[in-house]
Amino acid sequence: MATVADQHETDTVGNARADARAQGGKAAAAMAYRPASSTPYPPPGVDADTLTWAETVAGGNYAHKVLARGTRVRLEDVTGEACAHVLAYNALEPWERLNVADTVKISWQAYLGTGHPLLSGDGRVLATIVSDDSGRHDALCGTSSARANQARYGDSAPQGPSPSGRELLTLAAAKHGLAPRDLPPSISFFKGVRVEPDGGLTWTGSAGPGKAVELLAELPLILLIANVPHPVDPRPAYTSGLLRVHAWRSRPTAPGDAWWDAAPEARRAYLNAADYCAARGL
Amino acid sequence: MTEITDTAGRTPDCPKDLKEVLDPGRYADGTVLDLAGPLADGEILLDEVIPARAPWSAVVKSGQVLTIVDVGGNQSGDFLLYNAQDTAERYSVPDTIAGGGNVYVRTGTVLRSSLGNSLATVIANETDRQDTIGGACGKESNTLRYGHHTTSEHGCRENFLAEAAKYGMGARDIVSNLNWFMNVPIEADGTLGIVDGISGPGKRVALRAEMDILVLISNCPQLNNPCNDFNPTPLRMIITERA
Numbered sequence: 001m002a003t004v005a006d007q008h009e010t011d012t013v014g015n016a017r018a019d020a021r022a023q024g025g026k027a028a029a030a031m032a033y034r035p036a037s038s039t040p041y042p043p044p045g046v047d048a049d050t051l052t053w054a055e056t057v058a059g060g061n062y063a064h065k066v067l068a069r070g071t072r073v074r075l076e077d078v079t080g081e082a083c084a085h086v087l088a089y090n091a092l093e094p095w096e097r098l099n100v101a102d103t104v105k106i107s108w109q110a111y112l113g114t115g116h117p118l119l120s121g122d123g124r125v126l127a128t129i130v131s132d133d134s135g136r137h138d139a140l141c142g143t144s145s146a147r148a149n150q151a152r153y154g155d156s157a158p159q160g161p162s163p164s165g166r167e168l169l170t171l172a173a174a175k176h177g178l179a180p181r182d183l184p185p186s187i188s189f190f191k192g193v194r195v196e197p198d199g200g201l202t203w204t205g206s207a208g209p210g211k212a213v214e215l216l217a218e219l220p221l222i223l224l225i226a227n228v229p230h231p232v233d234p235r236p237a238y239t240s241g242l243l244r245v246h247a248w249r250s251r252p253t254a255p256g257d258a259w260w261d262a263a264p265e266a267r268r269a270y271l272n273a274a275d276y277c278a279a280r281g282l
Numbered sequence: 283m284t285e286i287t288d289t290a291g292r293t294p295d296c297p298k299d300l301k302e303v304l305d306p307g308r309y310a311d312g313t314v315l316d317l318a319g320p321l322a323d324g325e326i327l328l329d330e331v332i333p334a335r336a337p338w339s340a341v342v343k344s345g346q347v348l349t350i351v352d353v354g355g356n357q358s359g360d361f362l363l364y365n366a367q368d369t370a371e372r373y374s375v376p377d378t379i380a381g382g383g384n385v386y387v388r389t390g391t392v393l394r395s396s397l398g399n400s401l402a403t404v405i406a407n408e409t410d411r412q413d414t415i416g417g418a419c420g421k422e423s424n425t426l427r428y429g430h431h432t433t434s435e436h437g438c439r440e441n442f443l444a445e446a447a448k449y450g451m452g453a454r455d456i457v458s459n460l461n462w463f464m465n466v467p468i469e470a471d472g473t474l475g476i477v478d479g480i481s482g483p484g485k486r487v488a489l490r491a492e493m494d495i496l497v498l499i500s501n502c503p504q505l506n507n508p509c510n511d512f513n514p515t516p517l518r519m520i521i522t523e524r525a
Binding site: 200 | 370375376377379384385397411417424425426429430439453454456457458471473
């Protein structure tokens with residue numbers, strides 16, 4: 001029976017080198033596009049030359065990037081089965097990071113949507129949700145753990161068929177020198193949960209294929225994304241579809257912009273971020 | 283001279299003068315202070331009153347029960363738990379919510395870790411529900427919530443950082459927390475916020491440690507919202523162990 005090894009002539013270093021090099025230039029459903037301007041899926045209305053990140057993330061996989069302040073990031077749920085579990089850090093002082101409790105409490109709103117500032121625990125806005133046509137997001141349930149995925153799907157390992165979000169975020173974080181201590185609760189996009197009057201959770205699931213969320217980086221960010229099923233997704237099968245990520249140069253929220261004055265708490269969060277950046281010469 | 287005791291005749295320890303800490307005249311008019319007592323049977327291993335505004339910490343061994351008494355009523359106790367053997371494993375709000383299928387903490391709620399493991403179980407609770415969504419106040423976040431004139435005020439984040447430093451931990455180790463005796467309803471459209479409390483003097487909650495846990499508490503010093511009825515008061519911490 002033919003094996004994969006039969007398709008490769010790798011008996012000498014020269015042959016192995018030729019074999020390896022022959023693999024370059026192939027395409028895959030999930031891959032990074034370099035340069036970013038070469039993406040087959042440029043976001044509508046965006047000059048491809050301004051793109052700084054273009055990548056399709058497989059279900060059960062992860063992505064990460066360091067982003068300049070003023071970068072706009074678009075996440076698209078290609079098939080309606082993506083769930084983007086996101087963590088954001090101040091790239092210059094990563095112990096400043098997403099604080100989900102402050103993000104919902106200070107905005108007086110548990111459900112994420114357009115205009116919601118994503119706050120750190122240090123009184124600053126890390127990013128703003130500047131666009132959203134999904135409306136199915138979650139800031140309460142975090143991501144999946146090894147323990148939960150082993151119980152639900154039989155496996156949780158990053159190399160296995162049903163990786164947990166926690167284990168993928170651990171890997172993404174490690175690539176920026178960050179350790180498990182650096183993983184606070186995360187938020188997720190494209191799968192919704194609502195809270196009942198007694199505190200119980202109701203799954204609202206996906207808004208369908210092609211929905212997108214855009215985030216605007218208000219500080220220099222390390223962004224980590226795990227694309228895995230939501231922890232309370234009731235379906236027995238590990239269901240996780242393609243997530244498309246594009247980012248491009250834009251500018252941070254400034255006085256006069258709608259988000260700056262949308263709420264007094266948000267305005268002071270933008271003021272504190274602007275103050276930090278001015279002092280650091282950013 | 284009269285000793286201060288609870289109804290069982292026991293006098294808790296206190297890092298400051300207990301008579302002063304429990305003097306109602308030091309708090310808002312009408313303040314009632316009730317020391318209550320442990321919510322679980324067994325030998326009392328530790329019994330301490332935390333003065334208003336102060337941090338506190340202890341290790342609770344697997345199987346031991348920690349009772350927290352809301353001595354003055356509606357005093358938020360901001361609370362974090364860690365695996366005492368490996369503090370990289372710590373309390374996780376989302377694992378607790380997703381694991382229990384409910385955003386409110388009540389009797390039976392399992393307090394889960396960042397790895398999904400059971401740190402502790404709420405075995406008794408004398409208020410309708412407890413909060414784990416509202417997070418902690420802090421010097422910086424107060425400027426967003428109330429204005430930059432609050433810059434000089436102390437917060438729970440500072441209490442957590444000061445107490446965590448005793449164990450070699452820092453900002454990386456402070457995560458979203460529990461708030462005993464704080465009331466944070468979520469309305470149908472997602473609107474949420476800290477509102478008047480549903481606890482009272484002498485109300486208690488008790489946790490059984492499911493592994494050896496390090497607990498940090500900030501007796502919330504917030505002065506700008508009803509999480510402590512605008513009147514920070516003491517908390518009593520009691521660790522018991524069944525014979």
